[in-house]
Amino acid sequence: MEKPKIVTRFAGLADSRSLDTYLRHDGYQALHKALAMKPAELIELVKASGLRGRGGAGFPTGLKWSFVPKDAPEKYLLCNNDEGEPGTFKDRYILELSPHMLVEGMIISAYAIGAQKAYIYTRCEFYEEIAWMEQAIHEAYRHGYLGANILGSKFSFDLDHYGGAGAYICGEETGLISSLEGKKGQPKLKPPFPALSGYLNKPTVVNNTETLAVIPWIVQHGPEKYRAIGTEKSPGTKLFCISGPVKRPGVYELPLGYPLQKFIEDDAGGLRDGKTLKAVIPGGASAPVLTADEVAKVTLDYESMANAKTMLGSGAVIVIPEGQSMVELLKVTVDFFHHESCGQCTPCREGTGWLSNVMHGIYQRKAKLKDVEKMIAIANNMEGRTICALSDACAMPTRAIATKFGDEIRSYIQRGNHG
Amino acid sequence: MSKQVSFTLDGQEVTVPQGWTVMQAARQEKVAIPHFCWHPGLKVAGVCRFCLVHVEGARKLEISCNLVVQPGMVVSTLRDEVKQAHKWALEFHLLNHPLDCPICDQAGECGLQDYYMEVGLYQSQMTRPKVLKPKALDVGSELVLDTERCILCSKCVRFEDEVTKTGALGIFARGDRSIIGTYHGQKITHQYQENLVDICPVGAFTSRRFRFKQRVWFLKEKSSICPGCSTGCAIKVHGKPEMRRYFRVKPEEDQSVNGHWLCDKGRMTLEHLNPEARLMQAARWQAAQQAWEFSPQTAPFIRELAQEIARLAPQDIALLVSAQYTNEEYAEFFDYFVKQRGITQVYQWREPSEARDDFDGLLLRGDHNANTRGLMAALKQVGIKAKIGDQLEKCVAAKPQLVIALSPEISFTAPSLPEQLAQLNSLARVSLWTTHFSASQWTQLWQLLPLRGFAEKIGTVTNYQGKTRVLKEAFPPVASEVLAISQIIAGLHKEL
Ligand SMILES: Cc1cc2nc3c(=O)[nH]c(=O)nc-3n(C[C@H](O)[C@H](O)[C@H](O)COP(=O)(O)O)c2cc1C
Ligand code: SF4
Ligand code: SF4
Ligand code: SF4
Ligand code: FES
Numbered sequence: 020m021e022k023p024k025i026v027t028r029f030a031g032l033a034d035s036r037s038l039d040t041y042l043r044h045d046g047y048q049a050l051h052k053a054l055a056m057k058p059a060e061l062i063e064l065v066k067a068s069g070l071r072g073r074g075g076a077g078f079p080t081g082l083k084w085s086f087v088p089k090d091a092p093e094k095y096l097l098c099n100n101d102e103g104e105p106g107t108f109k110d111r112y113i114l115e116l117s118p119h120m121l122v123e124g125m126i127i128s129a130y131a132i133g134a135q136k137a138y139i140y141t142r143c144e145f146y147e148e149i150a151w152m153e154q155a156i157h158e159a160y161r162h163g164y165l166g167a168n169i170l171g172s173k174f175s176f177d178l179d180h181y182g183g184a185g186a187y188i189c190g191e192e193t194g195l196i197s198s199l200e201g202k203k204g205q206p207k208l209k210p211p212f213p214a215l216s217g218y219l220n221k222p223t224v225v226n227n228t229e230t231l232a233v234i235p236w237i238v239q240h241g242p243e244k245y246r247a248i249g250t251e252k253s254p255g256t257k258l259f260c261i262s263g264p265v266k267r268p269g270v271y272e273l274p275l276g277y278p279l280q281k282f283i284e285d286d287a288g289g290l291r292d293g294k295t296l297k298a299v300i301p302g303g304a305s306a307p308v309l310t311a312d313e314v315a316k317v318t319l320d321y322e323s324m325a326n327a328k329t330m331l332g333s334g335a336v337i338v339i340p341e342g343q344s345m346v347e348l349l350k351v352t353v354d355f356f357h358h359e360s361c362g363q364c365t366p367c368r369e370g371t372g373w374l375s376n377v378m379h380g381i382y383q384r385k386a387k388l389k390d391v392e393k394m395i396a397i398a399n400n401m402e403g404r405t406i407c408a409l410s411d412a413c414a415m416p417t418r419a420i421a422t423k424f425g426d427e428i429r430s431y432i433q434r435g436n437h438g
Numbered sequence: 439m440s441k442q443v444s445f446t447l448d449g450q451e452v453t454v455p456q457g458w459t460v461m462q463a464a465r466q467e468k469v470a471i472p473h474f475c476w477h478p479g480l481k482v483a484g485v486c487r488f489c490l491v492h493v494e495g496a497r498k499l500e501i502s503c504n505l506v507v508q509p510g511m512v513v514s515t516l517r518d519e520v521k522q523a524h525k526w527a528l529e530f531h532l533l534n535h536p537l538d539c540p541i542c543d544q545a546g547e548c549g550l551q552d553y554y555m556e557v558g559l560y561q562s563q564m565t566r567p568k569v570l571k572p573k574a575l576d577v578g579s580e581l582v583l584d585t586e587r588c589i590l591c592s593k594c595v596r597f598e599d600e601v602t603k604t605g606a607l608g609i610f611a612r613g614d615r616s617i618i619g620t621y622h623g624q625k626i627t628h629q630y631q632e633n634l635v636d637i638c639p640v641g642a643f644t645s646r647r648f649r650f651k652q653r654v655w656f657l658k659e660k661s662s663i664c665p666g667c668s669t670g671c672a673i674k675v676h677g678k679p680e681m682r683r684y685f686r687v688k689p690e691e692d693q694s695v696n697g698h699w700l701c702d703k704g705r706m707t708l709e710h711l712n713p714e715a716r717l718m719q720a721a722r723w724q725a726a727q728q729a730w731e732f733s734p735q736t737a738p739f740i741r742e743l744a745q746e747i748a749r750l751a752p753q754d755i756a757l758l759v760s761a762q763y764t765n766e767e768y769a770e771f772f773d774y775f776v777k778q779r780g781i782t783q784v785y786q787w788r789e790p791s792e793a794r795d796d797f798d799g800l801l802l803r804g805d806h807n808a809n810t811r812g813l814m815a816a817l818k819q820v821g822i823k824a825k826i827g828d829q830l831e832k833c834v835a836a837k838p839q840l841v842i843a844l845s846p847e848i849s850f851t852a853p854s855l856p857e858q859l860a861q862l863n864s865l866a867r868v869s870l871w872t873t874h875f876s877a878s879q880w881t882q883l884w885q886l887l888p889l890r891g892f893a894e895k896i897g898t899v900t901n902y903q904g905k906t907r908v909l910k911e912a913f914p915p916v917a918s919e920v921l922a923i924s925q926i927i928a929g930l931h932k933e934l
Contacts, residue, residue: 186612360614380566404490
């Protein structure tokens with residue numbers, strides 16, 4: 020299977036982050052092209068490309084942009100570079116390779132939706148990435164890609180960045196907006212949706228770093244070229260970050276529709292130290308686990324994952340070897356969500372705590388067999404009932420592990436009961 | 439009229455103004471949707487996730503408090519999945535709740551208890567240790583806060599943000615460690631503290647005044663109007679008639695005046711209703727003993743007063759009237775004394791230091807008289823021209839032989855009352871009609887006649903806007919010797 024390079028085309032280049040390198044590889048060509056188009060045409064172009072948001076939910080990007088009112092005088096574009104989903108380390112890789120890709124993508128996207136100002140919301144532990152990003156922003160200002168009358172056009176646009184303190188919930192788009200507004204990082208009740216009332220109650224688009232970084236390529240090469248890659252409903256490429264005991268963990272750019280098993284075995288080199296595969300979390304900690312049997316059947320795209328009742332998520336593929344205790348895995352999973360729930364919605368605040376509480380009981384073998392079913396019942400009643408998807412993000416993997424590995428958990432409890 | 443929208447709620451066709459939420463529509467239709475965080479006077483927070491309903495065609499249950507009615511929408515609150523969802527929502531709420539109902543003031547009017555009976559009735563599945571939080575915190579002069587009972591509905595936070603605009607409260611930390619409180623041990627100092635007790639759906643905020651005083655289910659409530667200022671907020675007085683005691687004042691929703699709120703001053707007016715503050719029997723000053731002589735018989739006092747009125751010429755008699763009585767009382771009082779008896783010396787009795795035009799921006803006004811406008815209208819009615827202002831000194835200077843005075847009822851409205859009474863002492867005969875009495879401060883007046891308090895009468899007052907405010911219901915007076923003004927006047931009629 021061919022593996023076209025869009026985001027990773029700068030990998031291996033000397034001085035890949037510099038403006039010179041970027042310009043030598045067609046950098047800012049797409050911006051010239053975009054500024055010659057009407058914003059509405061750009062939105063149509065992105066719609067036609069079929070690009071779906073790379074932050075986790077896979078929402079069609081062009082469609083999201085089209086919800087923004089055309090005539091609002093003040094609008095914002097926010098780049099979600101929080102990268103909080105456990106197992107995910109792809110967005111920082113973009114900044115490591117070529118921060119100008121993101122900067123150019125943001126200028127074009129802002130022009131399309133009519134935003135005058137944008138922020139990159141970054142987790143502040145990304146010290147180096149922030150320095151690289153700042154460097155790129157400075158260069159872009161100096162060369163007239165940012166600021167007043169960009170490239171002599173009527174379009175003026177400012178870009179800045181903001182460091183979040185590392186709360187997972189500030190990666191949720193309205194949590195991010197609250198945090199950026201200087202408030203407690205808590206998601207906002209929807210409706211109203213950010214496209215109508217977001218940052219400072221103004222129309223706002225929040226997009227993931229990877230989503231924005233591929234925009235220049237799509238604009239320059241056209242939607243057909245992009246659509247030629249990937250599947251019908253999941254066009255293009257995506258970054259996947261694979262972790263766990265594989266021979267070559269790291270970030271890979273793959274066309275969507277790529278077989279998961281092939282990814283693990285061929286690209287990542289298979290499991291190391293003679294380990295065998297037990298399960299895979301295909302899209303970050305929120306994604307329901309797949310058993311080894313299921314892994315063989317799925318491909319890396321939105322539809323295949325949905326059919327397997329899991330999700331592509333952020334593209335964080337976590338490989339779990341035989342011998343890994345699922346009790347421990349479930350415990351760290353619910354503990355994470357318990358720790359990160361912002362706590363405003365009752366089912367999430369209490370549910371994450373309850374799951375963690377029951378799980379600790381199981382872990383200490385102070386539990387009953389039917390506690391496994393109780394966890395599933397709690398998870399069922401946390402899902403689809405809250406302001407943001409964190410509650411679901413805790414419920415879905417819990418249910419999957421407790422269902423698919425219920426016997427393992429029960430025998431763990433029983434061993435305890437028998438001494 | 440605004441545009442109307444029709445939809446189906448539990449099989450009934452319902453029409454509401456465009457922009458209303460399903461929750462608002464349900465409230466109008468008296469369809470009960472369980473809720474904790476929604477309050478009609480605050481912005482929608484949508485955090486308790488209790489008010490779930492089923493909407494035909496929707497992927498999942500929706501919260502009704504943030505669901506704007508769309509034409510033709512079909513909403514159900516009765517489906518099994520909705521009931522199950524409510525049950526679970528309640529269980530989540532009760533998960534870490536201390537369940538100290540037996541010592542909780544909220545017991546009997548607690549959302550958790552009520553909903554447990556309506557939608558709960560499950561066996562608790564929580565068998566693990568609960569999250570513990572601080573209790574009995576002093577967060578303001580009127581308040582005690584138990585953060586463990588708090589269900590984090592955020593109503594109190596929104597009240598401080600949106601109504602008092604002080605931002606005095608916040609939810610700190612996150613997840614199930616979230617905790618309600620003030621910033622850095624600060625106290626809430628504004629005058630609207632007890633509203634927090636009203637809106638808190640559980641016993642997290644309790645009233646310092648009311649704490650542990652009474653189980654709420656023993657209380658009777660009567661609709662009245664607050665006598666604390668010229669705003670005239672609608673209130674419910676809660677009392678126990680068989681005990682002759684009053685326990686608290688609560689707001690009654692009235693969008694035209696006070697919305698959902700009351701000031702703390704207004705709630706303190708209650709103190710003037712209870713026997714300790716009241717004149718319970720008629721009294722006369724015994725100069726020889728330098729003491730008051732009380733009597734269960736009021737008729738002899740009225741007879742004495744009648745004899746004085748008969749003995750004196752109308753121009754030797756003066757009326758001294760505070761602005762804290764009802765329109766009906768003024769009508770009767772002036773009709774008798776001015777129209778029938780020809781008394782023309784009429785003086786207003788007000789607090790000399792009052793800052794009448796003050797307004798705190800929310801409810802409380804500097805005119806601490808409930809019926810200034812009513813008094814002025816009543817005076818005009820009997821042909822007396824007057825500007826609003828205290829005339830007590832003028833009354834004393836005129837040296838009338840007899841003064842018949844309607845005393846101010848609420849003491850915080852009249853800080854100068856002791857000095858004013860001392861001034862009246864120089865006059866020969868003062869018949870003071872009053873609800874309250876203070877043995878330590880009051881001496882020498884000729885006679886005191888006990889009147890009914892504001893919760894013991896029906897009638898109307900006219901607020902600062904000129905709106906007629908109705909004291910709708912009355913408790914029986916704290917003592918049988920306590921009189922209505924009409925009874926005194928009827929007594930005088932009989933004598934004269
Ligand atoms: C709890 C939670 C955490 C999230 N964290 C991130 C994150 O770190 N980065 C990200 O891009 N999206 C994150 N998302 C998804 C965002 O809410 C949002 O969907 C995304 O930024 C939109 O960008 P896209 O359309 O380009 O994918 C998170 C969502 C939830 C519910
Ligand atoms: S679902 Fe959880 S994290 Fe999201 S807003 Fe509600 S309480 Fe906060
Ligand atoms: S103290 Fe009461 S009103 Fe405030 S959040 Fe808690 S439960 Fe709600
Ligand atoms: S504002 Fe005035 S009328 Fe209203 S409660 Fe306070 S004192 Fe009473
Ligand atoms: S009342 Fe609707 S979410 Fe709380």
